[in-house]
Amino acid sequence: MSDDLEPVEDFRRRARAWIQANLGPVQPWDLDQNCENDAEELKAVARDRALQRKLHDAGFAGLCFPKEYGGQGLTPAHHRAFCEELAGHEFPSRFAVPTFSPCASIILECGTAEQKARHLPAILRGDEVWSQLLSEPGGGSDVAGATTSAVRDPATGDWIINGSKVWTSRAWWADWGLILARTNWNVPKHQGLTVFMVPLQQPSIEIRRIERLNGESEACEEFFTDVRVPDSDRMSEIDGGWTVGQRWMYHERVGHNSPWVLRPVGLKQNESKEPTLVAVARRAGRLDDPAARELIGEGQALKIVTHELQRRLASAAASGAGNTDLSSIDRLFRGLAGVRQATIALELAGGQAAAWSEEEEADTGSQGMRYLMRQVTCIGGGTTEIARNVIAERVLGMPREPSGDKGVPFRDVPRGPSRKT
Ligand SMILES: Cc1cc2nc3c(=O)[nH]c(=O)nc-3n(C[C@H](O)[C@H](O)[C@H](O)COP(=O)(O)OP(=O)(O)OC[C@H]3O[C@@H](n4cnc5c(N)ncnc54)[C@H](O)[C@@H]3O)c2cc1C
Incomplete structure (x- = not known):
């Protein structure tokens, strides 16, 4: 220091x-x-x-x-x-998330001086809130398989973007978006991508909301029709976007645990309030039930382990020690722990998870709804299955999974109906 x-x-x-x-x-x-x-x-x-x-x-x-x-x-x-x-x-x-991480972190690492x-x-x-536009209707896990295209206008040097993205959190009120687009179809998929910055609230971008199971509609899909982007808003080398993309994936996985993101941390966080699982058990009249106490203990242990794991990985990242793919371990654990915490809360609440008052919802949330939405923690920010692949291949050095598109020009890679050019 x-x-x-x-x-x-x-x-x-x-x-x-x-x-x-x-x-x-x-x-x-x-x-x-x-x-x-x-x-x-x-x-x-x-x-x-x-x-x-x-x-x-x-x-x-x-x-x-x-x-x-x-x-x-x-x-x-x-x-x-x-x-x-x-x-x-x-x-x-x-x-x-995603304004400070991954967006601002990527701009800081990979943006031009201007x-x-x-x-x-x-x-x-x-003054600026950002969104990240990666996932497409044809699939989000295969990020490098993006088919949203950007073509250079030879007259002006601008880029013209066409295609669509999906699951973009909060695009309906965000100011800017980072977008990964295909600029070259004649090379293997990772070699033909470019990253751009796009103002989201403009007539050439149609933004639709997607309603989820719980009634929320913060996720959006965007349709780009001849969206004109000046070359000064291109963030990567032409066709060299995967270099930025890899750092983007890293910051995406680190998410809230990043030194660029301001948010309360630590186990003291809810000190002023009874821990949620205790409040749920109290409401269900199960505080003296040994089985309920075990569940509460398990929930608390998961919280402590999550916190300590994040702390350890964050200090390894800050000191430059350790492989950046270690962030996938945190990502995987957070997903699994989130699902288990939601399941524990449901088990504690029992029949009370089926119906709840507004007052209960304001106090501890609805355990039934939380359970129905539990899988979100394993999908948003990249799925836990992909995190397992990264850990296997890039942390443990196990053989890579077979890939049919290695070395194949992207134009010739078979695609489903929604991924045709
Ligand atoms: C709360 C939330 C917020 C999100 N916010 C954004 C956002 O702001 N911007 C954005 O671009 N996206 C966002 N997403 C989308 C998210 O990144 C994708 O849903 C995710 O990457 C998975 O893509 P997919 O849904 O298309 O599933 P697919 O990629 O179609 O995968 C389907 C299933 O197959 C599994 N799978 C796929 N490939 C493999 C493989 N090689 N090995 C093993 N299993 C595999 C996946 O794990 C998954 O279970 C968000 C999602 C959620 C839930």
Whole structure:
């Protein structure tokens, strides 16, 4: 650490004083990210923009971002101290993922000097919210199999994008998107991709909402019809987008656990509130039931292990030690632990998971709905199956799974009906 930097414990004290004086208690829409309706959601977005601005004006935005882009130039240890002090307080949760990670992290690592100077200060000020456009109707796991195309207009040098993306979280209110598009069909799939930055709210992009099982519709699908993008908004080398794509996947897997993302961390987080599983068991009248106590213990153990695993992987990443693909272990464990936590809560709630009052929902959430949606934790941010593949092949060095498209020009790779060009 540079001698000029404020010692972490001094910084922690300063951060604590500011947080306690300036930030209110954590809000329900920060924790589960769901609002009752669109008007409430847009209100939460506006609040988060204002909160991000407040952090910025107080000198607490972008703690690990370089000062030249409006950040504070501090270390992951300062960031962690701030996030620990943030526990129990409101924070700009809608900026966390995907705006700060993977989008801002990728812009910082791979953007041109002009792109960084234009977008990073704007994100840190709360002026720009970003989305990531990777998944396509033909499949999301095979990210490098993107068929959304970008063709150069020889007259202007602009790029013209056509195609569609799907499952894009919150595109309906985001300002900008990072998009992976195919620029060359005559080379193997990883060699013909390019990354662009696109303003999302424009007439050439039709954004539709997708309603999920639980009634939420924050996921969107986008249809691009001759979307014109200046070459200055191209982020990678032409056809060299997979170099950016690999870093993108890494930041995607790290997600909320990244030193670029501001969010409360630590086991103290819900100290002011009874732990959810205890509250669920209490409501079900099962606090004295030894089987219920075992379930609560299992849930707590999972929480501790998740926390410690993330801490260990984060410090390995920050020190440069360890393979970046280790992030897949955290991604896999988070998915499995999320499913198990939802199952434990359902088992504790018993029949009460079938119906609930508004008051109960505000207090501990609905365990029935949580159970129905449990698989989301194994899909969003890349599936746990793909994480297992990455761990097997790139962490444990096991043989790669067979691939029919290796070395084959993408044009000749067989595709299903939705993936035809
Ligand atoms: C909450 C949430 C938020 C999301 N946000 C975004 C977003 O903002 N932007 C975005 O672009 N996408 C987003 N997604 C989409 C997500 O990235 C994809 O759903 C995911 O990558 C899987 O793609 P798919 O649904 O098309 O399934 P497919 O790729 O069609 O896969 C179907 C099943 O086959 C398995 N499978 C596929 N290939 C293999 C293989 N080689 N080995 C073993 N198993 C395999 C998969 O694991 C999966 O179980 C989001 C998804 C969720 C649930």
